[in-house]
Each structure stands twice: as structure tokens, then as C-alpha cells.
Amino acid sequence: MELDARKVTILKAIIKTYLETGEPVGSRTISKFSDLKLSSATIRNEMSDLEEMGYIIQPHTSAGRIPSDKGYRFYVDQILSEKDQEVTEMKELMIQRVDRVELLLKKLAQALAANTNYAALISGPQYHQNKLKFIQLSKVDVNKLLVVTMVEGNIIKNTIIDVKEPLRDEDLLNLNILLNSSLTGLTIEEINLGVITRLKEQAGLHGQVVDLVLNEVAEAIRADDEDLQIYTSGATNIFKYPELSDGEKASRLLRTFEEKDVLQDLIDEVNQNEAGSDTGIQVYIGDEMPVQGMKDCSVVTANYELGEGLRGTIGIIGPKRMDYEKVLGTLKNLMTQLDIAFKKEKGD
Amino acid sequence: MELDARKVTILKAIIKTYLETGEPVGSRTISKFSDLKLSSATIRNEMSDLEEMGYIIQPHTSAGRIPSDKGYRFYVDQILSEKDQEVTEMKELMIQRVDRVELLLKKLAQALAANTNYAALISGPQYHQNKLKFIQLSKVDVNKLLVVTMVEGNIIKNTIIDVKEPLRDEDLLNLNILLNSSLTGLTIEEINLGVITRLKEQAGLHGQVVDLVLNEVAEAIRADDEDLQIYTSGATNIFKYPELSDGEKASRLLRTFEEKDVLQDLIDEVNQNEAGSDTGIQVYIGDEMPVQGMKDCSVVTANYELGEGLRGTIGIIGPKRMDYEKVLGTLKNLMTQLDIAFKKEKGD
DNA sequence: GTTAGCACTCTTAAGTATCGAGTGCTAATA
DNA sequence: TATTAGCACTCGATACTTAAGAGTGCTAAC
Numbered sequence: 093m094e095l096d097a098r099k100v101t102i103l104k105a106i107i108k109t110y111l112e113t114g115e116p117v118g119s120r121t122i123s124k125f126s127d128l129k130l131s132s133a134t135i136r137n138e139m140s141d142l143e144e145m146g147y148i149i150q151p152h153t154s155a156g157r158i159p160s161d162k163g164y165r166f167y168v169d170q171i172l173s174e175k176d177q178e179v180t181e182m183k184e185l186m187i188q189r190v191d192r193v194e195l196l197l198k199k200l201a202q203a204l205a206a207n208t209n210y211a212a213l214i215s216g217p218q219y220h221q222n223k224l225k226f227i228q229l230s231k232v233d234v235n236k237l238l239v240v241t242m243v244e245g246n247i248i249k250n251t252i253i254d255v256k257e258p259l260r261d262e263d264l265l266n267l268n269i270l271l272n273s274s275l276t277g278l279t280i281e282e283i284n285l286g287v288i289t290r291l292k293e294q295a296g297l298h299g300q301v302v303d304l305v306l307n308e309v310a311e312a313i314r315a316d317d318e319d320l321q322i323y324t325s326g327a328t329n330i331f332k333y334p335e336l337s338d339g340e341k342a343s344r345l346l347r348t349f350e351e352k353d354v355l356q357d358l359i360d361e362v363n364q365n366e367a368g369s370d371t372g373i374q375v376y377i378g379d380e381m382p383v384q385g386m387k388d389c390s391v392v393t394a395n396y397e398l399g400e401g402l403r404g405t406i407g408i409i410g411p412k413r414m415d416y417e418k419v420l421g422t423l424k425n426l427m428t429q430l431d432i433a434f435k436k437e438k439g440d
Numbered sequence: 441m442e443l444d445a446r447k448v449t450i451l452k453a454i455i456k457t458y459l460e461t462g463e464p465v466g467s468r469t470i471s472k473f474s475d476l477k478l479s480s481a482t483i484r485n486e487m488s489d490l491e492e493m494g495y496i497i498q499p500h501t502s503a504g505r506i507p508s509d510k511g512y513r514f515y516v517d518q519i520l521s522e523k524d525q526e527v528t529e530m531k532e533l534m535i536q537r538v539d540r541v542e543l544l545l546k547k548l549a550q551a552l553a554a555n556t557n558y559a560a561l562i563s564g565p566q567y568h569q570n571k572l573k574f575i576q577l578s579k580v581d582v583n584k585l586l587v588v589t590m591v592e593g594n595i596i597k598n599t600i601i602d603v604k605e606p607l608r609d610e611d612l613l614n615l616n617i618l619l620n621s622s623l624t625g626l627t628i629e630e631i632n633l634g635v636i637t638r639l640k641e642q643a644g645l646h647g648q649v650v651d652l653v654l655n656e657v658a659e660a661i662r663a664d665d666e667d668l669q670i671y672t673s674g675a676t677n678i679f680k681y682p683e684l685s686d687g688e689k690a691s692r693l694l695r696t697f698e699e700k701d702v703l704q705d706l707i708d709e710v711n712q713n714e715a716g717s718d719t720g721i722q723v724y725i726g727d728e729m730p731v732q733g734m735k736d737c738s739v740v741t742a743n744y745e746l747g748e749g750l751r752g753t754i755g756i757i758g759p760k761r762m763d764y765e766k767v768l769g770t771l772k773n774l775m776t777q778l779d780i781a782f783k784k785e786k787g788d
Numbered sequence: 789g790t791t792a793g794c795a796c797t798c799t800t801a802a803g804t805a806t807c808g809a810g811t812g813c814t815a816a817t818a
Numbered sequence: 819t820a821t822t823a824g825c826a827c828t829c830g831a832t833a834c835t836t837a838a839g840a841g842t843g844c845t846a847a848c
Contacts, residue, residue, distance in 0.1 A: 118809065118810050130821080131821070131823080132810090133812095133822055133823070134822070136810085136811065136812075139811095140812080150810095150811085152828085153827095153828050153829060153830095154829045155809080155810070155830075228576070228578050232574045232590060238574070238588070238596070240578070240586070240598070248586070250598070325698075327698070328695045328698055331690075337691070342679075342690065343679035346676045346694070350673075350675070350676055466841050478790080481791050482789085484843075485790090485843095488842090498842085500797085500799075501797050501798060502796080502798045502840070503798075503799075503840080503841065503842090504840080
């Protein structure tokens with residue numbers, strides 16, 4: 093059987109209606125759908141076909157139809173190939189200059205959740221191919237040093253380390269100059285044994301301190317990798333959708349949302365699949381969802397990039413009947429804004 | 441009517457049973473309660489009295505009794521005056537040295553939530569009477585300075601500021617020395633106009649930069665005050681308690697838990713009331729709860745102090761029938777641990 | 789003062805009847 | 819041949835009834 097124009101119209105009408113109401117859609121409802129001038133009986137026949145083709149489902153014998161995962165998929169693919177969306181007020185958020193990316197991301201998550209009425213999730217940028225931009229040791233106590241590192245994108249890390257024997261201010265100054273001249277501009281990966289050995293040689297007496305500092309820097313970076321930087325917001329929005337908010341499900345979902353590890357898995361999965369998509373936007377519907385415990389949901393993800401390998405993932409999680417059109421639009425728009433904002437930041 | 445020993449025993453038995461089951465408690469149940477050798481009829485009489493006195497409530501005519509807020513209050517006060525509790529494994533958490541208080545707090549919230557099976561909330565320490573411990577400017581770009589400030593308790597803030605005209609390295613060095621010698625050891629309040637004027641004089645040509653830096657420092661501090669530092673964990677634990685987890689209530693509760701402003705209100709309220717308590721531990725039951733939207737819950741709060749005015753609040757939020765004994769014990773214990781940990785840190 | 793006994797209340801669960809939205813099928817129609 | 823009207827049928831949702839059970843309050847006996 094073929095999916096002709098009329099079937100498509102009807103399928104779209106069914107899905108659209110279902111997205112709004114959340115209730116199974118009957119033939120009469122569609123028959124009254126403005127564009128179509130067909131009786132409910134005709135619609136019934138078509139619906140019967142569509143069901144046979146797997147695009148829609150009957151929850152029980154005498155109910156209307158709801159979209160199947162395949163139906164959603166069809167709908168989403170349609171939109172993906174169509175849309176370029178209106179501009180949201182999210183610009184405002186961008187206009188205020190942001191020094192710390194973390195803050196921006198937190199706010200973004202909030203804005204996304206508020207805008208879409210779904211749950212939003214943003215993974216912090218990975219220390220991927222980032223260049224070290226700046227490193228500084230400061231004495232904050234007789235035998236404590238504060239290590240400040242900063243990488244592309246102005247992401248700043250502080251660690252305090254203990255040194256056995258106090259450094260003189262002069263040595264500290266030299267050490268700082270040495271560290272910066274040796275390490276600045278290198279990616280984390282590029283700071284290899286060769287570089288380290290050379291560095292230690294040059295540090296002379298304080299080789300041991302350098303060792304400690306490097307350890308701590310590496311540690312800070314790794315620790316941060318583990319201390320997953322994932323910002324979430326609007327988890328409670330799921331209560332707006334009855335099909336998700338009944339006790340059992342809501343509980344499981346919210347629990348999942350609290351477990352950053354699981355979310356990290358989701359993001360990893362997304363990044364692996366990225367190849368298959370050109371816009372960088374992906375949609376997982378129902379069973380396509382990579383993580384357990386969210387099989388009743390859909391998630392729309394997008395990768396953002398703040399220049400030079402500093403990249404992360406944004407996700408919108410909602411019910412399967414989420415307003416894909418709006419979400420896809422918002423995300424696409426956001427990507428553009430991020431691009432512009434970062435370009436500006438850079439040229440600034 | 442008087443609350444004699446037997447009434448107290450029965451009241452306690454009722455509350456204890458209710459804490460476990462969450463179901464109204466009948467006279468027969470209490471009659472079977474080991475310590476008491478009374479028939480259900482006698483218990484009924486006593487229960488009738490207790491109800492008249494306002495300690496327990498009948499949800500409906502032919503149900504058992506549940507504790508009223510007054511009943512809980514009585515129970516909690518009893519415990520408060522009794523307990524000094526067993527040591528939890530929370531020590532482990534303390535033993536690993538923590539450089540950044542924020543991280544500690546985050547972990548603490550998680551540990552508390554996991555331990556108690558309630559929701560936990562920790563407010564970050566306020567910049568209260570804190571002494572500035574360290575300040576440093578670093579050039580990170582041709583016209584960008586990184587300002588690192590650190591106050592007692594090793595809480596570190598980074599801000600990036602733009603300067604109109606680039607500073608020479610030499611000037612920057614001097615400025616750093618000047619800033620540190622002038623400001624270190626002062627509380628935020630002590631950095632007043634007098635200090636600032638003197639500072640600017642000494643800075644000479646770079647008075648303008650100093651101005652900018654101070655603005656940014658103040659801004660950073662204030663911004664942080666607004667950007668409420670509240671860590672929460674275990675919000676989804678409420679699903680473990682049926683009386684909270686039915687749709688409407690759960691939604692409202694979780695929503696409240698997502699709104700850091702409201703939580704901040706709660707904490708402010710707690711800090712105002714602190715005078716009335718000697719241990720620093722307070723319990724709000726049901727309607728006593730200062731914030732709307734949590735009237736069905738109880739919250740146990742405690743103030744922690746990490747030396748010299750660096751203080752914050754810990755809260756455990758759960759159903760009215762929370763296991764007060766355990767929670768109070770855990771918190772009291774935690775306070776001690778924090779004390780020890782911080783003393784060690786300090787003497788280190 | 790305590791207890792046994794009993795009638796009474798009220799919730800909960802299970803069973804039953806009814807309603808209505810929606811279907812599938814058939815026969816009539818354009 | 820495609821569309822439509824008509825109708826019997828299905829099945830979830832809703833409301834109502836009933837029965838069971840837990841628990842009370844009261845009274846009278848111990």
C-alpha cells in the first residue's frame with residue numbers, strides 16, 4: 093500500500109490533534125478538520141489503512157487512534173526537512189555578556205525548560221581538544237598554593253594544593269612564567285611526557301613542585317570529567333502531561349533525571365550517533381531512546397560548539413507527543429544564536 | 441486533663457507506629473504493643489482523651505488515629521531533649537580532604553538524601569562576616585583581566601573584567617601587591633569608602649582600574665548572593681511516601697523544590713528563628729512550615745558553621761511522619777563531624 | 789479502673805448497569 | 819469506483835450498589 097498525499101494529510105492531522113489533546117483521535121474529529129472534505133466513514137477507511145501500515149495504533153478496540161513510534165518518526169522527519177523557525181526571545185539571554193560558560197549553560201537550561209514546557213538538559217563542554225589558555229599559582233597560605241587554570245571558552249578551575257616546603261615569592265613568580273610559557277596553547281593531550289620532562293628540567297630545584305602541580309592539574313581535569321557537568325531544569329514539567337505523571341512513571345522518570353550518570357550515558361550515545369545527522373539535531377522517539385526508564389518519552393538533542401572543539405549537548409525531554417515543531421525550531425534557533433554570540437565573544 | 445505517664449506511652453506508641461506504617465493506628469494495634477498490658481477498650485478511652493487534648497486526630501469517624509501537628513511537636517521535643525546518636529558512616533565523606541567547600545556541600549546533600557530517604561537541602565555559606573583571604577589579578581587577554589578572590593573557607597570566585605587600556609605586567613604586579621596588602625584580612629563590610637579612597641590614591645594612575653576591579657569584586661559577591669547557592673538532592677524520595685506522592689501534591693512539592701528562591705526564603709526564616717534554639721537544630725512540622733506549598737511536610741534544619749562567620753543551613757525535608765529520631769541524630773552527628781573536620785583543616 | 793461485647797460508622801474493594809465515543813461493515817449513492 | 823449514510827457492536831469510563839472489614843463509642847459486667 094502506498095502513502096499517498098491524502099493519507100499523509102490525515103496522518104498529520106491525527107498526530108497534530110493528538111499532540112494537543114493527548115487523547116486518542118476519532119474519525120469524526122478528523123472529518124471536521126478544515127482542509128479535508130471527507131466524511132468520517134472515509135476517514136475511517138483511511139485510518140484503517142494507516143493502522144495496517146503501522147503509523148497509528150488503536151489503544152483498544154473502540155477507541156480512536158494514536159500515533160505509533162513510526163508515525164511520530166514520519167512526522168518528525170517531515171518537519172526536519174522543512175523548518176527554519178521564528179526567532180525566540182532567547183536572544184536576550186545572549187546579549188548580556190557571559191564570562192563563565194557554566195552560568196550561561198545553567199541559564200540556558202532554565203530558559204529552554206520554561207520556553208518549551210518540557211525538561212531541559214545541557215551537558216557542560218568537555219575538555220576535549222581544548223587549549224590551555226592560562227595557568228597560575230598563587231600562595232594563599234604558608235604551604236598552600238592555589239592553582240587556577242583556564243581553557244578556551246573561559247572555563248576556570250581552581251584547586252588548592254599542599255606543598256611540603258614553602259616557596260619563595262621569587263621562585264613562585266618564575267615558576268608561573270615557566271608554566272605559562274611551556275603549557276599555554278597546548279591541548280590537554282599535548283601535555284605529554286616529553287613536555288613534562290622538559291618542564292621539570294627547567295624548573296630545576298622545584299621539579300618536585302611542578303610534578304605536584306601537573307598532577308593536580310590533571311587530577312582537576314579528570315575529576316571534572318567524572319563530576320559530570322550536567323545542568324537540568326524543568327524536570328517537574330512532566331506533571332503537565334497526564335500520560336507521564338501517574339505515580340509509577342513520574343517517579344521513575346524523575347529519578348532517572350536525578351541520576352547524572354544515566355544522563356551522561358544518554359549524551360554519550362547521542363554523540364556516537366552524531367555521524368548520521370547533518371544538522372546535528374537528532375530525535376529519539378519512545379523505544380529509540382538509548383536509556384532505560386525513559387522509553388515513554390522522546391528526546392530532541394543538539395550539539396553546540398563554542399569554537400575550537402569546545403562542545404557539548406543540549407537535550408529537550410518530553411512526552412512522545414511533544415510539540416516537535418516548536419522544539420526543533422527553538423533548538424535550531426538556539427544553535428544559530430550560540431554561534432553568533434560566540435563569534436561576537438571571540439571578536440570582542 | 442493531664443498528660444500522665446500512661447498517656448505519654450500510648451501517644452508515643454501511636455506516633456511510632458504511624459511513622460512506620462503511614463496508616464491510621466487503631467486501638468487494637470496499640471493494645472498488642474508489647475510494653476502495655478491493656479485491652480483495646482482501655483486504649484480507646486485513653487485515645488479518646490488524647491484526641492480531646494489535641495495530640496491525635498481521627499481522619500474520619502471509624503478510622504484509627506493519626507498524630508496531629510501538636511502530637512508530632514510533642515514527640516520531637518521529647519527526642520530533642522533525649523538524644524545523642526550513633527555515628528554514621530558519614531565520617532568517610534569527611535576524611536577525604538576537601539579543597540572546595542562547594543563540592544563538599546554537594547556531596548553532603550547527596551549523602552544526606554541517600555541516608556535518610558528524604559530530600560536534603562544545603563545552603564552554601566553566606567559571605568557574612570568573612571575575611572577576604574586573597575585577591576589576584578591576572579592578564580588572560582590583551583584587555584581582559586581575571587580576578588580571583590578567595591575568602592575564609594577557601595571559597596573561590598572568578599570573574600573576568602575588561603579594561604580599557606592594557607596594563608603592563610609590571611603595573612599589574614604592583615597592583616596585585618597593593619590590593620592584597622590593602623584588602624586582605626578585611627571583611628566585606630570593612631572594605632568601606634575610606635579604604636577604597638586610600639587604595640585609589642596609592643594606585644595613582646591606575647585608580648580607574650582599581651575602581652573597576654572593586655566594582656567587579658563587589659558585583660561578584662552580590663551576584664553570588666543572588667545566584668543562590670543551594671544544593672538539593674533526593675527530591676524524588678518523596679515518592680516513597682504515598683501521602684505525598686499523589687499527583688497534585690507531588691507536583692507542587694517538586695516544583696517548590698526546584699525554585700531556589702522559595703528555598704532561600706525557608707532558610708532565611710530559619711535563620712531568623714534561630715535565637716529560640718540552643719542546639720541550632722530546629723523542626724518545623726506541617727503548618728509551622730514557613731513556606732507555602734510544603735505544609736504537608738516537615739523540615740528539620742540545622743546551621744553549620746565553618747569557623748569565623750562562615751555559616752550555612754542544612755535541611756531535611758520529608759513527610760510529617762518522618763523518622764525524627766533518625767534525622768535528628770544524623771544531623772546532630774553531622775554537625776559534630778563538620779566541626780571536627782574543619783578544626784583539622786584549620787590546624788593543618 | 790478495666791474489660792468484654794455489641795451496634796454503628798465509614799472506607800475500600802468488588803461487582804453491576806449504563807452511557808457514549810468510536811469502530812467495522814454493508815448497502816446505497818454520485 | 820470512490821464516497822457516504824446507517825447501524826450493530828465493542829469497550830472504557832462513570833456512577834451506583836453491595837459486602838467486607840477495621841475501628842469506634844457506649845454500656846454493662848468484672
